[in-house]
Amino acid sequence: MSELRFDNVTVRYGSTTAVDDVSLTVPSGQVLGLVGESGSGKSTLARAAVGLAPVDSGTILLDGKPVPTRGRRRPLQMVFQDPYSSLDPRMSIGESVAEAIPPGSSRAERRAEVERLLELVHLDPDRVAMRPAGLSGGQRQRVALARALAGKPEVIVADEITSALDVSIQGAVLNLVRELQRELGLTILFISHNLAVVRYVASHVAVMHHGRIVEQGPTGQVLSEPDHDYTRTLLAAIPGNRSI
Incomplete structure (x- = not known):
């Protein structure tokens, strides 16, 4: 598997900046959870990675080289939120x-x-x-x-892949993601609005708010000692959470 890196990536739609100067690394063979509320820009960043959203500035690199977005073989493969429409x-x-x-x-x-x-x-x-x-x-x-x-693929981009599923099914799919990552050594950018889900599957986490990364690091560290108020707000929304 390979390292996926975003270097100062900005994505704009007209006058709207959806992703604002984001730098982020998904380590090789690891799961990075990208978390934020709807409209935070996380899905736009994912779509930019696989060539479905135009990058206004910055670079997206796979093992230090620009990610190819054309050709028969795509080194990044995306799994979408709605499995029926995909x-x-x-x-x-x-x-x-x-x-x-x-x-x-x-x-x-x-x-x-x-x-x-x-x-x-x-x-x-x-x-x-x-x-x-x-x-x-x-x-x-x-x-x-x-x-x-x-x-x-060298990297899997999983965009809210459990949010459209019944709660009773979500756990089974998350267990499958953990199993596949462990057995195949997958590099995964795992996107979710739910910190509890990210805490379960990801070794690293990045928190996105208004198009920017406001906090990132090892999952245990970020979720046990959050530095940013927005991260604390997301943590407080987890039922039964007592870490703050």
Whole structure:
């Protein structure tokens, strides 16, 4: 896996500055949780990383080199908030995952790889012919994770991937993210509005407010001894939190 670094990145939409001079590093083989309320700019930063939002100034680097945003293979793969809208309803889940596999393998090899990836995200390979409409939200998000992994990425960008799921399903998906990261050594930029979720999955955390990073560091340190008032506000919103 690789290190993802944002150096003084700014993203503007007309006169609105969505991301304002952000510098941030996602360490290789680690999970960095980017947390903030809706409108803080965190999803815009994620979209900029994968080439879906224009960077007005600054650079986004993968192991010190600019992130390529064109070509068949994308070293950054994004998993979106809504798994239903991110999967083509006309394609079977097997076709969706196979489509993301880099070219060069035979049909049999691609079929075997699809089955391996479905097993990796704890889905029965016998479901390969099903379409997204026949799956639950949690199962669709597992397919989205398998599809992202199919591209053999160097970094996974996970944008609010549990917020559209029922509470009863969120924990299972978070456990899967932790398992995949541990087994595969993934580098993950994990975006959430929920500090409790970030605390569970991330080794490092960055807090974003009004387009800026206001605090960052190891998760345990930031959440036990927050320096910024906004971080304290987010912590106070966690049910049962007694750290402040």
